[in-house]
Amino acid sequence: MTRFIDHHLADASRPAASGRTGEVFDPNSGLVQAHVALGDKAVLDAAVQAAKRAQPAWAATNPQRRARVMFRFKALVESHMDELAHLLASEHGKVIADAKGDIQRGLDVVEFACGAPHALKGEYTQGAGPGIDVYSMRQPLGVGAGITPFNFPAMIPLWMTAVALACGNAFILKPSERDPSVPVRLAELFLEAGLPPGVLQVVHGDKVMVDAILDHPDIAGVSFVGSSDIAHYVYQRGVAAGKRVQAMGGAKNHGIVLPDADLDQVVADLTGAAFGSAGERCMALPVVTPVGQKTADALREKLVTAIRALRVGVSTDPDAHYGPVVTAAHKAKIEDWIQTGIDEGAELVIDGRGLKLQGHENGFFVGPTLFDHVTPTMRAYQEEIFGPVLQMVRVDSFEEALALPSAHQYGNGVAIFTRNGRAAREFAARVNVGMVGINVPIPVPVAYHTFGGWKRSAFGDTNQHGMEGVKFWTKVKTVTARWPEGLVEEANTFVMPTLA
Numbered sequence: 001m002t003r004f005i006d007h008h009l010a011d012a013s014r015p016a017a018s019g020r021t022g023e024v025f026d027p028n029s030g031l032v033q034a035h036v037a038l039g040d041k042a043v044l045d046a047a048v049q050a051a052k053r054a055q056p057a058w059a060a061t062n063p064q065r066r067a068r069v070m071f072r073f074k075a076l077v078e079s080h081m082d083e084l085a086h087l088l089a090s091e092h093g094k095v096i097a098d099a100k101g102d103i104q105r106g107l108d109v110v111e112f113a114c115g116a117p118h119a120l121k122g123e124y125t126q127g128a129g130p131g132i133d134v135y136s137m138r139q140p141l142g143v144g145a146g147i148t149p150f151n152f153p154a155m156i157p158l159w160m161t162a163v164a165l166a167c168g169n170a171f172i173l174k175p176s177e178r179d180p181s182v183p184v185r186l187a188e189l190f191l192e193a194g195l196p197p198g199v200l201q202v203v204h205g206d207k208v209m210v211d212a213i214l215d216h217p218d219i220a221g222v223s224f225v226g227s228s229d230i231a232h233y234v235y236q237r238g239v240a241a242g243k244r245v246q247a248m249g250g251a252k253n254h255g256i257v258l259p260d261a262d263l264d265q266v267v268a269d270l271t272g273a274a275f276g277s278a279g280e281r282c283m284a285l286p287v288v289t290p291v292g293q294k295t296a297d298a299l300r301e302k303l304v305t306a307i308r309a310l311r312v313g314v315s316t317d318p319d320a321h322y323g324p325v326v327t328a329a330h331k332a333k334i335e336d337w338i339q340t341g342i343d344e345g346a347e348l349v350i351d352g353r354g355l356k357l358q359g360h361e362n363g364f365f366v367g368p369t370l371f372d373h374v375t376p377t378m379r380a381y382q383e384e385i386f387g388p389v390l391q392m393v394r395v396d397s398f399e400e401a402l403a404l405p406s407a408h409q410y411g412n413g414v415a416i417f418t419r420n421g422r423a424a425r426e427f428a429a430r431v432n433v434g435m436v437g438i439n440v441p442i443p444v445p446v447a448y449h450t451f452g453g454w455k456r457s458a459f460g461d462t463n464q465h466g467m468e469g470v471k472f473w474t475k476v477k478t479v480t481a482r483w484p485e486g487l488v489e490e491a492n493t494f495v496m497p498t499l500a
């Protein structure tokens with residue numbers, strides 16, 4: 001008997017299970033370790049009804065008290081860090097230290113949400129006219145929902161949950177069905193921290209559940225993170241149903257290496273950013289673009305040495321640089337992309353296919369892979385591979401290097417490595433990408449700034465967390481109040497009021 005991962009609902013009187021379940025693998029062994037409930041409209045509706053009952057009292061709880069729940073939750077997650085990291089690694093496959101980073105980056109957003117009283121302060125103008133004051137307030141949307149990908153099962157649910165809750169919303173989370181256990185544990189810890197029942201619930205499922213969320217008339221806002229085609233679909237269907245929607249999609253981030261860069265530092269940064277978490281990060285650097293053939297040759301030589309020294313291992317191996325990919329299907333997809341790269345004429349310098357780890361022969365491991373002489377017309381360059389595959393695209397000038405990520409269909413992140421501040425500054429200003437690193441390989445902004453890409457990496461116009469997150473999860477109400485001393489002149493009441 002495998003473990004069963006159920007929805008985390010507020011009401012005991014839940015609808016009967018649909019009977020559909022999904023398999024959750026241990027990517028290290030390749031074995032099914034649990035089954036997860038795959039819910040439907042009825043399960044979602046039960047969650048929405050409970051959320052609607054709980055939300056008004058939560059919204060009426062003053063923001064400082066809501067923030068105190070966040071403080072307690074943060075402490076609880078910290079005290080459960082080891083347990084959560086092991087659970088996360090066992091379903092996702094990332095190594096324990098990386099799993100802790102996943103959780104910590106989520107906690108950073110919880111810390112930001114602890115500042116909700118400050119973030120939610122409105123604006124006020126005294127004396128906008130005679131006896132007239134104007135003020136605005138941020139009010140919660142009501143019931144919000146989040147749909148999250150497999151690759152950050154703690155950080156991304158917390159991006160949404162922490163901000164939505166701190167703003168006074170009730171929240172329904174639909175995590176990836178491939179690694180659903182950590183989101184459930186986080187919801188349990190929120191309850192322990194004092195969050196009232198019904199304010200946060202977790203429903204599991206696939207497209208059936210996502211469609212139910214998008215169509216439900218009582219869900220006011222939906223935040224999605226996942227692959228681009230699905231992000232676009234979620235955005236369109238959600239907006240058509242009258243919801244506020246932000247939908248983050250896929251990525252293909254470039255690392256630009258100028259001839260003056262410190263190549264040893266670049267290699268250390270690149271190997272971490274390209275192969276860390278088996279390349280399953282939307283801010284990974286799967287493309288490296290050295291400027292000039294001399295830079296490219298020198299970089300390639302150092303990269304080959306560094307990549308050959310990488311250790312792929314099980315998640316619990318403290319010496320492993322990265323672990324298995326999430327499923328057998330994803331492993332097969334990555335290996336197909338490697339074949340496509342070869343067929344399209346790129347030079348395969350290091351081939352990571354067919355890696356078998358002793359004692360874990362059925363695990364979903366893919367060795368680090370390096371391609372050189374990749375060109376922009378190749379499909380393997382244009383599409384996201386989302387695995388431990390680094391592609392070198394050689395260019396001859398700064399302008400060419402700037403044009404590549406700018407023209408790519410994705411615009412999530414980009415990094416430039418150089419000692420030339422002026423070149424870096426110009427690159428950052430001109431590149432057509434949403435998040436830029438200057439000698440920073442994974443430029444995921446800190447929690448009090450905001451996260452979001454451009455082009456097919458994000459649909460909708462509001463980013464995750466920071467004040468953009470607060471804006472997404474609230475609506476502004478503006479009050480114009482008049483307390484005149486005497487009678488107001490009657491003549492004024494029939495024309496559009498002005499202050500002239």
Ligand code: NAD
Nearest residue numbers: 148149150175176206207210226227230248249250251282
């Ligand atoms: P995915 O698109 O397969 O799944 C994301 C969510 O959508 C899951 O909850 C899943 O259940 C649901 N879903 C899957 N198929 C669906 C369908 N046909 N209709 C409706 N919903 C569906 O993504 P994934 O494989 O879990 O995650 C990896 C992807 O996420 C990569 O493309 C990666 O770049 C992207 N990602 C983007 C960001 C970002 O902020 N831009 C961050 C992390 C991951």
